[in-house]
């Protein structure tokens with residue numbers, strides 16, 4: 001019930017955000033990789049990406065692929081227990097399409113997981129809020145609906161749905 | 175040598191004094207103040223609350239632990255410096271630094287996972303000379319009644335040793351060439367094993383933590399009922415992956431039981447079988463490579479009976495020259511005795527930290543400087 005309410009608050013019917021929002025059908029991990037790669041090209045630094053959806057929907061997988069696309073060298077694992085991981089991104093080569101427009105600034109990927117958190121305030125406790133919206137940082141937040149209250153305006157939401165074949169997912173972007 | 179161990183990496187405030195002599199470590203006293211109830215009330219972790227609680231109880235627990243002897247009760251301070259929640263770690267580390275300065279005691283910084291492994295080196299029986307009266311803090315059971323002293327059946331500390339560390343936050347294979355010398359051979363690429371147990375427990379509505387609940391339901395189920403995947407079981411490296419297994423359980427529930435009553439016992443047993451298969455298989459494979467004399471099991475999931483049993487059987491069958499003994503049950507969860515034990519072996523090698531500069535490290539990888 002709570003969630004429904006939150007959703008209504010999140011997108012207003014007819015608002016520019018509602019018009020922009022779209023649904024993407026992802027048939028396989030390979031397609032997800034391509035999707036994330038393209039998505040990553042739109043990132044300049046300062047973005048917050050909120051991921052929602054049930055257990056096993058692919059939120060961590062999304063974060064891993066995003067890390068790869070942004071040139072994170074180290075392993076990206078689930079932050080469910082540790083709550084927040086901070087990764088350095090590698091600067092893209094000038095020849096790479098990622099380099100275009102990205103400028104010099106994007107250098108950190110923060111990976112947050114609210115699964116175990118009791119409330120939105122807890123995000124502040126772990127110092128996560130300091131990173132949200134920082135121009136050198138892209139933040140990905142799993143179970144973001146639990147901390148919706150403290151996420152900045154302009155947060156990009158991606159809701160994952162598992163389709164019944166098990167391999168494909170529906171991504172709702174808003 | 176007597177070591178005061180301090181553990182505040184997550185939501186247990188724990189203190190212990192262990193006595194180390196040669197290769198043996200005995201627990202002299204221990205105290206735990208658990209925050210499980212507090213976090214239950216909030217319905218999740220609140221790092222601020224956890225840290226504040228650690229700080230509140232710390233002086234009182236120290237008073238209980240050290241008694242009239244105070245500084246004379248111990249020789250060295252061992253503290254968990256990571257990995258863990260930074261705000262929680264901070265309390266233990268800063269307490270240890272203050273004591274080290276004020277009383278001029280040497281300080282050792284212990285990696286929490288090294289601590290979990292060191293639980294294997296503790297003699298199982300508590301020396302009851304130092305009985306602590308029951309207080310408002312929860313006192314581990316073994317302190318309540320007196321127990322006779324039982325020496326090791328085997329030496330747990332023949333090196334090289336291979337340790338499978340399985341907890342809520344970690345799934346790692348660690349090679350130990352000696353006390354205090356760790357090399358990370360492999361780790362999970364996504365979810366930890368305990369996390370998978372917890373999330374499967376959540377999917378089945380079994381409450382938190384899911385691990386013990388899933389294990390309990392599994393006892394009555396058929397482990398071959400559902401062919402869940404064994405991710406990465408055949409990969410050549412020593413890494414693990416549990417997200418696919420978790421997702422397979424979610425998928426099974428969605429497709430087979432959109433409504434109605436799923437066969438919870440069978441699902442639990444089949445899931446556990448898949449998880450244990452992978453953990454055991456990977457450990458045996460790593461052992462074939464590094465030829466350890468001892469195989470150790472550590473961390474919260476080491477409480478899983480099926481894992482203890484299967485690892486023991488497979489090591490005996492496939493690696494007859496290696497020893498395998500699961501750790502004492504009571505030291506599988508977070509405690510300070512294991513931190514003090516690891517600290518003892520470090521102090522023996524004079525691997526001391528400086529109170530002026532010691533900092534907690536939330537992501538401290540075992541074996542890293």
Ligand SMILES: Nc1ncnc2c1ncn2[C@@H]1O[C@H](COP(=O)(O)OP(=O)(O)OP(=O)(O)O)[C@@H](O)[C@H]1O
Nearest residue numbers: 341342343344368383385386389473474475477478
């Ligand atoms: N009998 C059991 N079978 C399976 N899993 C279990 C069992 N008992 C406990 N666990 C699991 O062990 C995990 C807790 O382990 P532990 O307390 O070592 O983690 P932690 O100390 O919080 O994590 P870390 O040591 O990585 O920081 C939980 O995921 C729990 O479900």
Ligand SMILES: Nc1ncnc2c1ncn2[C@@H]1O[C@H](COP(=O)(O)OP(=O)(O)O)[C@@H](O)[C@H]1O
Nearest residue numbers: 028029055056057058059060061167417418421
């Ligand atoms: N199209 C897909 N998109 C995302 N994940 C997929 C897809 N197909 C299969 N998977 C698998 O589903 C699992 C998703 O798990 P994970 O990323 O841990 O989910 P969450 O973080 O949402 O709980 C992974 O094992 C992944 O390989």
Ligand SMILES: [Mg+2]
Nearest residue numbers: 059060078142
């Ligand atoms: Mg996840």
Ligand SMILES: [Mg+2]
Nearest residue numbers: 286341507508
């Ligand atoms: Mg632990």
